[in-house]
Amino acid sequence: MRKWVWIVHSLCTGFYTTLKHIFRGPATELYPEYKRPLPARSRARIILTADPDGRERCVACYLCSAACPVDCISMQAAENQQGRRYAAWFRINFGRCIYCGLCEEACPTSAIQLTPSFEHADRDIMKMVAEKADLQVNHCGKDGNYNFYDHAGVADAFRPKGGHANEAPPVNVRTNMP
């Protein structure tokens, strides 16, 4: 008797669930007709952002390429005319990138950032290789305030020694006054 009650109960709940869903609208979103807004921190195409003052943010420190588990980032650092370290060339092979975000985590200047823009598939694999000009943008991305060179302590064409945040003016070595 108990067995029969169990069978009827199972059948009814199953049919009831099916019946209920017949009167509900579809949950599937039709892509590409509808593009869902993604959270700002979702991880897709990589960009090189700019400083709040509009200058190049990346200092080509090689930390992102060191952190990258698939070795898809390569670059060459050099010194520009303002005495700043920058990337003479910077290449990301998106054909190899796994969008893990470790580069962003490693970046000491907030230059390299992952964006929600994921639509860059291509049939030609060479088009997946992005050079510096393809990666650079003219905004700060997710980090609107940080300027590495405000804190770095290295002199360049914009700030002398002792001109950074929380720095004393250079020491006068030639005095004996206490």
Added chain:
Amino acid sequence: MPDLIIDNKKIQVAKGTRVIDAAQSAGIYIPRFCYFAELGAVGACRVCAVKFIDGPVEGIEMSCMVEAEDGMVVSTDDAEAVDFRRHVIEWMMMNHPHDCPVCDEGGHCLLQDLTVAGGHGIRRFSGKKRTYADQYLGPLISHEENRCIQCYRCSRFYQEYCGYKDLGVMGIAQRIYFGRYKDGVLENPFSGNLIDICPTGVYTDKPSRYTGRKWDFEQSSGVCTTCSLGCSIRVSARYRQVVRLEAGYSQAVNGAFICDRGRYGFSWVNSEKRPRQGRVDKKTMAPQKAAAAAAGRINDLEKQYGPGAIAVAGSGRSSLEALAAWHHLCQIRSWRGFFFDDLAAGPGAAAAVSGLSRENAVSMKAVESADMILAVGADPLREAPMLALAMRQAWRAGAGVFAIDPRDLEWPFAFRQVSAAADEIPGLVSGMATGNGFFENDSRHGRNMAAIRDQLAQSRSPVIVCGTAAGGQATVSAAAGLVQWLRKSKKDARLFGILPMANTFGGILLNGKPGTPEELIKGMESGQIKALVAAQSDLWKTCQDPDRLDRALRRLEFLCAADCVATELVSRADIVIPVFSVFEAGGIYINQEARAQWSQPAHAGGTPVRITGAGGHPPRVIGAAIPGGGLPPAWLAAWQIAGLAPPDSHEAMMDWMTKAYPVTAPVKTMGSEGVRIFPSQ
């Protein structure tokens, strides 16, 4: 022999060993910034603090300042010691700038490593950071004084170890400053070592500024080929380019330092002018094809004029493998012979090699413990800079240094010089061995020579340094004779010859009497030599009279050059075969004390990405072959030019060489410090 316990390990060390070294001998690394074995201990940085639990010393002490004694019980990981070190590092970081991402030291920075290891991450002190103005120290070294942690390594090295005074420490209290009195090029020819010894990024390498991080480099341990000393170097390469050379450690040769000439004298490897493609009559082609063309032309000329019309010129720039190949090929093809450039640069080289034996040879490191040094016709600072540094260490330990030389010598230590003319030197040197009372009649040099003789008589382990360039064969023979005489009078006298090139010893070892460049030029002038193969030859550089060489070369019917450097001979050659350099192919080099050392290849070769990408993004085309790669090593090119089947690998080449030249047999079993090979006498 004190017995002590460090971290529960029982250790026995020699008397006078410092606790920091005792721990290291047992594989326990105690952090340090100021301590450096060659420079001694000063206890300035306070980061090597350990806890002495029991024994003659108790409590927290600096392990570099305490000598190991019986019954000591030391703990390096005692909570109190760890806390002490953590605070020291935090205090050092108080003024350290926030510039690791743009600092070239990042990645191989001792301060960075220990800061991370000590767990310091956030600066708790909210006061202002101290800053310094930087100085221009010349084209080789960048100065960034903000990063300094006041370990005093640089000033100790510069002033005490090297004896130069233009860089040092200034100021008091919070204003301690390491630098020069004013901007200017550093005078010390060993100043590049500041980069290696600085535990942080105050001194960084300027030529390789921003080129890469240590983890991206292909690193290998090589042998410096700039002079005949064969110092150990660390080679860093990246993107098919040699980026930086650093001092390697070698207990027998250079210790922990190298000279600036060795450190910075490698730009030819990356040069855009370097031959990278084969060339036959101004047409470029693959190196193998060019070599085959050369073999064909040599065969034709041999048929026309006989094998005596073919000559090979080489230099001590080549590896032992290449020299052996050329010596052998000249012999079996009955060519006119192998002509060795180094005999023009160092006429006394053959005598210096034959005068050396297992008994009287001395390593450069052992020169530091000599009690008297006599330099005959030698200027170490110009001819073999690291030797001057070794001589200074001997002088610091109390050795008297004397020189017999016509030149104005300037060495970084006190010495007494007899300014005799070059042709007087052999007589003066052998006079010391032949008889008493010889110098009393010599009014010019008598007093000084008598002083040298007296010092020699008092010394127990004198070293006679002789140059092979200035004095020539007579001087070298006289110096070797003096050493022999001193050894007969029960002194541990040693001979230290300075040879012109890295592998001059090897070239002479394989064949006691290679031809001289003079004979070669005469052969070309007389028209007997019709074809010349310049195998890594510096004939143009070593020749005293370029006009005469120019006329002689014009009489040749065929000039072939196999080289890794764009020399004058390469630009004149009818056929050019580019070869790999020591940085790509490796090679065995025998230094002036007969020590054969293997120099590892640093990278697989090819045109640097800097050149193929013209400074910008490297080309996107990716193939199996390395652009500009696949050149033959110099020894392989030798076989190809001779038109014979070469040994099919480097290993086979080594097998062949040790069979064909049994004197080289020990190289097959040599260790990291090399093996000494003396000519069989």
